[in-house]
Amino acid sequence: LTNRDLIENVSAACGESEFHAGDQASYGPAVTEDVIERSMGIFLSNSKPTSVHIPFTMLCCTGNGTQGIYYAWEGALRESGDTAQVNMLINRAAKLLDVDSYLPYEGKVVLHNKAARRISVRIPFWVDRKEIRANVAGNSVVLDWLGNNLVFENIKPGDAITLTFPVKETTSKYTVNAHSDQEQVYTCTFRGSTCVDISPRDEVKTNYPMYLRDHMKKDKAPMKTKTRFVSEKKILNW
Known part of the structure; x- marks a missing residue:
């Protein structure tokens, strides 16, 4: 709630x-x-x-x-020595680097390096590889792919890596309670990996509605100033 x-x-x-x-x-x-x-x-x-x-x-x-939220947060960015692996493009603070994500509003992610020398970034399947651009410390760079990951080597403390790409809006249909008298087809609207709407809506006033995310359909990310916390240890090395 x-x-x-x-x-x-x-x-x-x-x-x-x-x-x-x-x-x-x-x-x-x-x-x-x-x-x-x-x-x-x-x-x-x-x-x-x-x-x-x-x-x-x-x-x-x-x-x-x-x-469950902690597990997703922990797995979004993992560190080993001077190598950082970014697995999810969400806001995240860590010892080696900080991640600023503008998704789902804008196709933009900024990595603020603190101590990493090698950074690997997992790119979602919906991002067109031909349209992604990378900028390191103000300079455009040639993309170095390893599977679904972009790899950046010899990164210096203070360097910022900026990734930009178009955010695609797509729809998918899912059937709930198939082959029963309660069968219902739902249409989900996504911006990138984020579900921003589902229809048809439940109009029953005693039910708590979810996915009311019209604000996420805008093309400009809202900005906030926050103090970030970097944990000294993991709750569970999963």
């Missing part, structure tokens, strides 16, 4: 529900103070493609969801 306005709308649509004695015996006394505020950031259970039906959560959802 990240959008307070949506939570308030769903709460208003649901109305008040009776907390039964059996529920209290199982879960303890009901709490009504600052419920929406205290719910911000939790993970919900049993989602559909475009919404969560009458939102509720269990302890396992938030515990495993946050751990």
Whole structure:
């Protein structure tokens, strides 16, 4: 849950529900103070493609969801000696370099080198190799490919590597509950690897909607100033 306005709308649509004695015996006394505020950031259970039906959560959802985000974050950039491997083009700070990603708004990624000598960058399948450009310390360079990775050697501290490429908007159709009375075909719109819309929408007001991402369809990335944190150790070397 990240959008307070949506939570308030769903709460208003649901109305008040009776907390039964059996529920209290199982879960303890009901709490009504600052419920929406205290719910911000939790993970919900049993989602559909475009919404969560009458939102509720269990302890396992938030515990495993946050751990899953950590695994994705950790795997996005890995370091070994003076070599950095960028696996996902997302914002990431590390000891050897920092990554600034303008996706999905713009096809632009900037690597700010701190101590790496060799940097390998995994390029997503949807990027046309003929259209990608690389600039190192202000100079255009010839691309050096190793499989799906661009490799940059002899990089100096302070060098910035800028990658640019067109961001393609595509659609894909997926069938849920095929060959049943609940079969439904959904159309997903992607900008690069990011899903920015799904249709048809669930219009039930008591359900929490997802993928409301019209702002991600813009072609200019919003900029924010943030203090980044570089962890001294990994939670799990997975």
